[in-house]
Amino acid sequence: MPHFRTNLSVDHKGGGEFDPVTVADRDAEAAIREILSNTHPGHGIVGEEFGETEPDAEFCWIIDPIDGTRGFIMGQPLWGTLIGLTVDGAPMLGMMNQPYTGERFWSGETESFFTRGGDTRTIRVRPCPTLDKAILASTAPELFDTADFERFDALTRAVRMRRFGGDCYNYCLLAMGQIDLVVESGLKSFDIMPLVPIIERAGGVVTTWEGGDPSRGGRIVAAGDRTLHAAAMKILRT
């Protein structure tokens, strides 16, 4: 937060596409890693900026210090700090924290929760079994390669409304019953693993486009309604 909406310098991670990283990403991850390694020695830690420490440990923390660095750089408050916990590789707990709006979305063992201003309440997905009533969100068209964008675009034509922008925030709004579908491509494990328990324990479904385990990233489809998820997959897999 000390770096949000300041005149911070933006580094380019390298590669052909602009892939920004800031001191805010690095400082946040360093702070989180320090706390976790002190309080939970022996646990693994996998983070976006500083790599893997004992990733095969029974308990492993997955950290994306700022999911949505582009939004952060622009001053939009839709980015979030993601922290997940896996047990033997399976997603166990997840959290998304948005410090500017003061919002936290997180999973307990059997439910998901939303906390703001000291108040905590259970969140649930909403029913929406058919595509023609669905609101679809996705971070950016640039996520998709040409073939994947064609499938995504076909899905777009079947839904009521499509909206770009949002990163992790969209998955949380889905868990909260505000959005029906989130479809993306090219995600990394730390982009999605911490969100999986939040979505699932709010009653939603999240998989790869092929219906597989989403926690390793890749092409992701999340839905609040199981029937809608199947309908979306049918188009995405065509």
Next chain:
Amino acid sequence: MPHFRTNLSVDHKGGGEFDPVTVADRDAEAAIREILSNTHPGHGIVGEEFGETEPDAEFCWIIDPIDGTRGFIMGQPLWGTLIGLTVDGAPMLGMMNQPYTGERFWSGETESFFTRGGDTRTIRVRPCPTLDKAILASTAPELFDTADFERFDALTRAVRMRRFGGDCYNYCLLAMGQIDLVVESGLKSFDIMPLVPIIERAGGVVTTWEGGDPSRGGRIVAAGDRTLHAAAMKILRT
């Protein structure tokens, strides 16, 4: 705000494209109109939902109760209530209010301001004279017709980063020095007029793609830096 993130019903305004309106749009505009007509009898009022009342009056209030209804419906906090004042048709004062985040962007006579949590500070655009360093924001690709999207896309290829999503919030981030360019099409007067004084008094430039008066809407290009505005116009007018 009483309707934000509730299970509100969404009406379709009619026409081929999904054009949502909610009870929140209507109630907010009715409340604003009632206050203005009581405190400023004889002034004109032009609003998105309830049309024109004495639009040729010397002083005329321009109201968009929820700019970014799609974002509102999804639960994203990037929508805003826009209120502008024209004198003999020229933009005089403007305000964008985001009640969920508690943010207000507004123009005084010679400066623009940002208020949150009781603190008010002056805001200024940032220098960014060249396209290759610029961050470009736009609400959605659906705003553009095919020919306009080609020009927009050409501009996209010249900038450092493009981002969809945001509505009025993007223009305010530009006035605050976080974004360098906002380019859109198909705007109505009430979508842009209340933002014009905020942008201009923060040091920015906002015109149509042809360089004309932006306050009637249409194809809009806003820039924080005058040199950047000229460079963007050159591509958009090709």
